[in-house]
Amino acid sequence: QSRYNLQSPVTGVAAQIYDMHTLMLLICLVIFIAVFGVMFWAVFKHRKSQGAVAANFHENTSVEIAWTVIPVFILLGMAWPATKTVLEMKDTRDPDITIKATGYQWKWGYDYLQGEGQGIRLVSNLSTPRTQMDGQAAKGEHYLIEVDKPVVVPVGKKIRVLTTASDVIHSWWVPAFGVKQDAIPGFIRDAWFRADKEGIYRGNCAELCGRDHGYMPIEVHVVSPQAYSQWVAEQQAAMAAAAGDSTREWALAELVERGEKVFAANCVACHQADGKGLPPAFPPLDGAAIVRGDPKAQIDVVLKGRPGTPMAAFGALLSDADIAAVITYTRNTWSNKTGEAIQPSQIAAAKGN
């Protein structure tokens, strides 16, 4: 990986971009040297201290036409390859696999919509622990560009990425693929890539999206078709198990235990581990009326979010079991001691109406 240049490309488009950039750089460099060669010649030779006497010319039509027209041709030369690449990047037809990437404050959700693995759903969170950021632990090799659940795709297949967002604009960016596509709430935009090489490729959210904009990385694992099929099978088995979770009856302690993990992955950034929040932008949960009162109101906020604030709608993001668990957790920790267990079935019921 160069530290001075674009990351090594692993898709055809990224390779074209890489070469185009090199070409542009060279052209600009040549012009730069030519133009400033002339200037520095004047700076050194046409100095008063060198006895230079000022000439008095102040226009020359043919020279002026030349330096207007020649740049136009240079620009045409630059525009040609760029146009071809633009058209290629925009051609998202006939993908092998389609994945929807949804930006949330501050994580990415992925839905495999079409092709092998259809139906898989995962949420990808930053996995770097807080202690590394605060300097209490040594920083790992992939500090800030590692996630708990990466996107997995097979090598050599055309992958179409649909982007959208649930709250504000995010941007799905993997430099090695030459893909950066804004994720706009309420709209679907698309991009595509076909990775030629297996490996792990990392990127970041590339549109300011609020406080933890710097903490929503993207990690894509490009694997062999066999490994991909295996991964798909694993995911599907895990999803079947999770479906069972959402229908059975849970014990309070079980919910609290699971809720703590869900809280740590989804809520802690704003509401803080001690439940005190960061008022006024991020309200406390510890002692909050909504957490201690009628659970219906709390379920409603967690499911639908609070429009106009960073409080996201988790209804589509987490399973019913997870939501039930995290709500139970908040109602039974810190100084909140309601003793209530909120069951996944209650969440399902709330979603129903």
Added chain:
Amino acid sequence: MTHTFDKYFVPEPSTYPIFGSLALLLFGGGAAMWLNGVAAGPWLFFLGIAVLVYMLFGWFGQVVRESEGGKYGKKVDRSFRWSMGWFIFSEVMFFAAFFGALFYARVLSVPWLATGDTAELLWQGFAGGWPTAGPDKPDPFTPMEAWGIPAINTLILLTSGATLTWAHHSLVKEKRGQLKLGLLITILLGLLFLSLQIYEYRHAYAELNLRLDTGIYGSTFYLLTGFHGLHVTVGAIMLTVMLFRALAGHFRPDSHFGFEAAAWYWHFVDVVWLMLFVVVYLL
């Protein structure tokens, strides 16, 4: 130098500008507080408006005195003309932003919301089309009908443009009585326009369920017509000042730029309305 130079008038130091700045500080700060529920907000806001009104009256009063006192030569008059023209251009650009938003929503974003993956994955069942309050289960509403009050209002404004021109011609021909009458009629027509517009808004809220939060249709409808209404109000105030000046015997056939500036403004407001009528109501 032998030629006599028409010296350009440079006003003496003045305290009006600093009052103007103070007014806007109170106005902006007060509004920000008010919107966020700080109790002092509305007080500061209205205080700001009061200071602004004081400043405007004082300042323009002084300009009028200077003008009537003959301090402004030909050149100053030309400056006023240029500046009023450019000011109106800036207003045109302000409206352009809102017209642009309307255009963008109707021609681009609403169709996008109703087609392709966006519609399929996010807004199933959204048909698009205009008018619309958007795909997210809006309350039903009735769009504004063009051939009722809006058409009457168009006639009113067009007529007011004519009466104002009549007043102007009378001024030039030194028919003072007709000047005053023309101005008065113009102002009354402006007020009539505003009253009808208020009536229309109430009707929209009460019967059509067409509100500011009725999606993009409500947003563009109220902001475009609302800002236009605000400009009619300002124009009417300007004309009222001109009426009082006419009553006080101001303006001569060859020098009455204050009047002309107000007239230019009024015509500009007229033209904006015509565009509004076509784009917001008719199409």
Added chain:
Amino acid sequence: MAAVMPDHLHDAHHGPTGLMRWITTTNHKDIGTMYLIFSFIMFLSGGVMALTIRAELFQPGLQVVQPEFFNQLTTMHGLVMVFGAIMPAFVGFANWQIPLMIGASDMAFARMNNWSFWLLPVAAVLLIGSFFVPGGATAAGWTLYAPLSVQMGMGMDMAIFAIHIMGVSSIMGAINIVVTILNMRAPGMTMMKMPLFCWTWLITAYLLIAVMPVLAGAVTMVLTDRHFGTSFFSAAGGGDPVMYQHIFWFFGHPEVYIMILPAFGIVSQIIPTFARKPLFGYASMVYATSSIAILSFSVWAHHMFTTGMPAVGQLFFMYATMLIAVPTGVKVFNWIATMWRGSLTFETPMLWAVGFIFVFTMGGFTGLICAIAPIDIQVQDTYYVVAHFHYVLVAGSLFALFAGAYYWLPKWTGHMPDERIGKLHFWCSIVFFNITFFPMHFLGLAGMPRRIPDYALQFADFNMMASIGAFGFGLSQLIFLVAVVKCVRGGEKAAARSWEGAEGLEWTVPSPAPHHTFEEAPVFK
């Protein structure tokens, strides 16, 4: 007060004194001075924010500030520098110089001129004051993209009103400048004989009048989306977040030329003076400036290549953007042709001007690279863009401002600026500038996003370098303060024509320029 004031104004002694003189003044020189001082204070404030940003980015990890506050700093740094430092500084130059250069007794509307200025401190109070309200300042980036800006707290509303007020100030200031130039030129000064600085400002003022209202409209829509339930930028109600970007950049791109055209004007005054040779290609300079201004209205969406525009849109905006290189190139070539076979000397203003051409062109080239849509897909919202725009804004606009300040200081103060200090300022600035911002190109290419308080480990060393450079650059700016204070206090007496090769009406009046100049219009030949 009006009653007791004598009508003739020859006598400055009759005006108010002390603080009231500055608050009530209608004199273009006083107002120009206030603009310049104000903008320098804003530059220091914005600079302190930049240094805090750089301190946080010195190493990976969170050390100095928390992410939320970091975003506030980035946002406010951008807003303060653009609207507080660079734009008012150019207006200050316009106030001082345009009447002197065209032989006018003052600005066309001297009283409104005062208001244009005094609105700025008010806007600054609202803007900077927003740091201290609950929730802090807006943290949505200086571009205030919806719907993030819809989420913000009270600080956002204050920023919106501050922008409205600055817009009013800019529009009045611009109208004043246009009218002054069109209407108050001395007899004999035809448009095509006017100093180039006046031309560039005329065109800049036109841009201001055209786009500031559009910005006002954009932030007004944000305000109503925030508080009154409108849906301009919300898809659920049929609006579109990207619509905000279209409206914003319709303002925003011309805005960047608002910040560079007067710089071109300043440099076009300085180069001929120290080359002792008339400006090469005056007419083509005028046409190039106009072309840049006209083209600037059709390129805005080059900031939006990653929003997913249709291919035709991308291509159109790419081609239009690339075209701007042509007139800008014409300017660069004209400056160099002016120097060619001149009799060059390198006093401080000339050093800055030559430094400007050199470093600005680098920024222009990176701009062109950004304009290539596929490449921009990679570098958009990375430090490559941060590098690009600091090359054109700091090494462009700011360097030109310094060039102009050293050039006209003798006219303003009556003393020559200290060459040793001025040159030291220049060399420190240009070296530290490049240490700060050159590595950002590498960071951006290698994949470091902008507007992040913390970054992956492979970006550590260049960030450290940039941070060190930034502190060096910041300290170097204190040299400017020393140079100016020294020049005001004393120094070599400046002649009316303070520089050997200087041409133009402003050099026919004594140095320092008397409080009132050209009350009788000069005849320009």
